[in-house]
Amino acid sequence: xxxxxxxxxxxxxxxxxxxxxxxxxxxxxxxxxxxxxxxxxxxxxxxxxxxxxxxxxxxxxxxxxxxxxxxxxxxxxxxxxxxxxxxxxxxxxxxxxxxxxxxxxxxxxxxxxxxxxxxxxxxxxxxxxxxxxxxxxxxxxxxxxxxxxxxxxxxxxxxxxxxxxxxxxxxxxxxxxxxxxxxxxxxxxxxxxxxxxxxxxxxxxxxxxxxxxxxxxxxxxxxxxxxxxxxxxxxxxxxxxxxxxxxxxxxxxxxxxxxxxxxxxxxxxxxxxxxxxxxxxxxxxxxxxxxxxxxxxxxxxxxxxxxxxxxxxxxxxxxxxxxxxxxxxxxxxxxxxxxxxxxxxxxxxxxxxxxxxxxxxxxxxxxxxxxxxxxxxxxxxxxxxxxxxxxxxxxxxxx
Amino acid sequence: xxxxxxxxxxxxxxxxxxxxxxxxxxxxxxxxxxxxxxxxxxxxxxxxxxxxxxxxxxxxxxxxxxxxxxxxxxxxxxxxxxxxxxxxxxxxxxxxxxxxxxxxxxxxxxxxxxxxxxxxxxxxxxxxxxxxxxxxxxxxxxxxxxxxxxxxxxxxxxxxxxxxxxxxxxxxxxxxxxxxxxxxxxxxxxxxxxxxxxxxxxxxxxxxxxxxxxxxxxxxxxxxxxxxxxxxxxxxxxxxxxxxxxxxxxxxxxxxxxxxxxxxxxxxxxxxxxxxxxxxxxxxxxxxxxxxxxxxxxxxxxxxxxxxxxxxxxxxxxxxxxxxxxxxxxxxxxxxxxxxxxxxxxxxxxxxxxxxxxxxxxxxxxxxxxxxxxxxx
Numbered sequence: 001x002x003x004x005x006x007x008x009x010x011x012x013x014x015x016x017x018x019x020x021x022x023x024x025x026x027x028x029x030x031x032x033x034x035x036x037x038x039x040x041x042x043x044x045x046x047x048x049x050x051x052x053x054x055x056x057x058x059x060x061x062x063x064x065x066x067x068x069x070x071x072x073x074x075x076x077x078x079x080x081x082x083x084x085x086x087x088x089x090x091x092x093x094x095x096x097x098x099x100x101x102x103x104x105x106x107x108x109x110x111x112x113x114x115x116x117x118x119x120x121x122x123x124x125x126x127x128x129x130x131x132x133x134x135x136x137x138x139x140x141x142x143x144x145x146x147x148x149x150x151x152x153x154x155x156x157x158x159x160x161x162x163x164x165x166x167x168x169x170x171x172x173x174x175x176x177x178x179x180x181x182x183x184x185x186x187x188x189x190x191x192x193x194x195x196x197x198x199x200x201x202x203x204x205x206x207x208x209x210x211x212x213x214x215x216x217x218x219x220x221x222x223x224x225x226x227x228x229x230x231x232x233x234x235x236x237x238x239x240x241x242x243x244x245x246x247x248x249x250x251x252x253x254x255x256x257x258x259x260x261x262x263x264x265x266x267x268x269x270x271x272x273x274x275x276x277x278x279x280x281x282x283x284x285x286x287x288x289x290x291x292x293x294x295x296x297x298x299x300x301x302x303x304x305x306x307x308x309x310x311x312x313x314x315x316x317x318x319x320x321x322x323x324x325x326x327x328x329x330x331x332x333x334x335x336x337x338x339x340x341x342x343x344x345x346x347x348x349x350x351x352x353x354x355x356x357x358x359x360x361x362x363x364x365x366x367x368x369x370x371x372x373x374x375x376x377x378x379x380x381x382x383x384x385x386x387x388x389x390x391x392x393x394x395x396x397x398x399x
Numbered sequence: 400x401x402x403x404x405x406x407x408x409x410x411x412x413x414x415x416x417x418x419x420x421x422x423x424x425x426x427x428x429x430x431x432x433x434x435x436x437x438x439x440x441x442x443x444x445x446x447x448x449x450x451x452x453x454x455x456x457x458x459x460x461x462x463x464x465x466x467x468x469x470x471x472x473x474x475x476x477x478x479x480x481x482x483x484x485x486x487x488x489x490x491x492x493x494x495x496x497x498x499x500x501x502x503x504x505x506x507x508x509x510x511x512x513x514x515x516x517x518x519x520x521x522x523x524x525x526x527x528x529x530x531x532x533x534x535x536x537x538x539x540x541x542x543x544x545x546x547x548x549x550x551x552x553x554x555x556x557x558x559x560x561x562x563x564x565x566x567x568x569x570x571x572x573x574x575x576x577x578x579x580x581x582x583x584x585x586x587x588x589x590x591x592x593x594x595x596x597x598x599x600x601x602x603x604x605x606x607x608x609x610x611x612x613x614x615x616x617x618x619x620x621x622x623x624x625x626x627x628x629x630x631x632x633x634x635x636x637x638x639x640x641x642x643x644x645x646x647x648x649x650x651x652x653x654x655x656x657x658x659x660x661x662x663x664x665x666x667x668x669x670x671x672x673x674x675x676x677x678x679x680x681x682x683x684x685x686x687x688x689x690x691x692x693x694x695x696x697x698x699x700x701x702x703x704x705x706x707x708x709x710x711x712x713x714x715x716x717x718x719x720x721x722x723x724x725x726x727x728x729x730x731x732x733x734x735x736x737x738x739x740x741x742x743x744x745x746x747x748x749x750x751x752x753x754x755x756x757x758x759x760x761x762x763x764x765x766x767x768x769x770x771x772x773x774x775x776x
Contacts, residue, residue: 280773
């Protein structure tokens with residue numbers, strides 16, 4: 001038993017830190033650290049910087065332009081980026097469809113799509129959820145009918161994060177409505193967002209931002225060569241994608257950064273003439289979330305060590321999503337409570353349209369309520385935390 | 400980074416687990432609990448024969464010189480078995496304190512007898528107002544001729560009635576909460592002026608309050624005179640807290656398994672309880688608590704001898720908080736999910752619940768350690 005990194009891993013961490021000191025643009029990291037949200041153009045700029053360093057896809061194998069790192073290096077890399085205030089990579093290409101194309105795509109699909117993801121040239125979004133298919137994803141209705149060498153797609157997808165920037169969407173579509181089980185008639189299609197018949201409509205969320213969209217498909221023509229794997233086997237690829245999504249969802253690095261921000265703000269805020277962080281009740285709440293984060297980190301390292309030794313992920317991996325997202329929400333809640341009544345002034349914003357401006361109160365207070373509202377999503381997406389509990393109950397506890 | 404155990408460690412874990420499963424059934428435990436002393440000297444000797452009482456004694460004193468990871472593995476098994484014998488107090492805390500005090504003469508006298516299981520040495524530190532604060536000592540030791548006279552009270556000293564002697568803290572100077580002035584004395588359990596008021600505790604063990612009324616001790620009974628005694632006490636408690644956390648982890652794992660088993664067998668509304676989603680999610684939350692507790696028990700074992708005192712304090716207090724909350728949740732929900740049966744003395748689950756409850760209250764409760772942690776910045 002040993003919690004320490006090896007000298008090689010420590011040297012690697014130093015290498016990452018040095019790279020970040022030199023190449024992470026200050027204007028981007030300042031926005032991240034202040035909780036202002038990242039602009040689409042900044043995401044692209046940062047992905048190009050990583051790509052030029054050869055670090056464009058930390059989780060991909062080398063032959064596809066990835067780094068070939070083991071899970072511990074990936075963890076170190078992601079943690080350092082988060083602590084330094086680098087934008088969290090947009091997951092849809094790098095962490096979701098990319099691994100699916102690597103695992104199940106044809107050599108042509110790999111050549112066509114992967115380099116463009118690596119360089120940040122394509123922006124992907126997900127086409128999983130539908131108005132009637134959320135947690136019960138397999139009940140999806142978007143229809144794809146085969147007509148010779150293409151499909152005709154009709155239907156509606158929703159909660160398409162950054163669908164308004166995306167030029168590609170990966171979609172689960174129903175190709176066999178008569179299959180005996182709903183999971184059996186689904187295919188996995190890659191669709192060019194500029195294809196005629198696609199309409200993207202914004203959804204305003206409770207924080208006032210435009211982050212997610214509805215995407216409508218009306219007789220959209222998709223070449224058969226854009227299908228991943230076999231027809232009607234899409235559910236297999238979909239599950240593979242979701243399992244990849246969950247491993248990156250704990251967000252330990254960014255939670256550590258938020259904890260530091262929370263402490264920093266609670267030192268500046270005053271209560272009864274003393275810094276808020278010295279208030280016993282508030283200090284205890286901060287201590288509790290810090291302790292929860294410590295426990296989660298060890299649990300994540302246990303999962304990581306198992307993965308690095310190519311052991312099957314143990315039970316510890318399954319709880320990362322639940323605990324990680326609960327901690328993210330608690331931190332955002334404490335951050336909001338730390339500024340008290342100055343959480344109330346609220347101007348609608350989004351990083352593209354206008355910045356959070358302090359209309360009243362300290363500058364750091366302006367985005368906190370919005371972030372608190374926005375982060376309600378984390379226990380819902382990626383398989384809601386209730387769905388995660390169903391999975392643990394069935395696959396681990398055998399209930 | 401490595402969360403695996405060496406072959407020797409795994410062998411130790413397997414051996415102890417096999418031993419308690421074969422020799423410490425719930426029925427055996429029930430008999431031992433009801434016996435006069437509430438623990439079994441015969442079983443203690445068997446633990447000694449397995450080398451377990453020697454585990455935390457250095458090799459130079461006839462011990463095995465094992466570390467916190469070995470202790471953790473042993474305590475996992477003792478947790479599952481709800482072992483009543485004074486292992487934590489006499490085979491972990493006492494040798495840890497003797498080593499930390501660094502009194503070579505006393506160490507060479509006591510440690511071999513602890514290792515062989517012959518001598519039960521109990522640390523008597525806690526007082527009515529201690530509540531986790533190690534510096535809270537009001538018992539006085541006044542210099543008298545070439546010896547000392549001790550006056551005071553020690554409260555809820557676990558397994559005090561089993562002790563051959565105590566390592567008892569008293570003040571030679573300063574007021575109740577001062578860091579300086581706390582000293583450790585060897586006090587024989589039959590010392591004149593020492594009254595041991597024994598009773599049973601919630602978790603089926605024995606404890607006692609000690610009254611010291613003009614207890615006269617020779618000067619050599621003060622041990623570790625050259626050491627920072629409070630720091631030694633803290634070191635010993637950190638090692639013991641790690642062991643206590645491991646015991647709790649062993650219990651939590653067993654409670655969760657028992658609860659899953661019970662809900663699979665118990666039928667209501669025509670189906671096993673385990674088919675009800677509301678209960679499934681409860682058991683998932685119990686499982687998550689146990690996994691987080693396991694993680695923190697690892698951290699406690701790895702950090703409990705860290706030379707950086709701040710690191711150590713952070714890790715141990717954090718571990719105690721996670722384990723305290725986890726134990727409380729798991730214990731309470733295990734009873735809830737066992738329904739009426741959980742309320743009975745007949746099932747082990749109620750005994751697990753009571754030990755988890757006692758563990759949360761031992762050596763600083765959850766609130767105490769949460770505040771300690773917050774105070775570390």
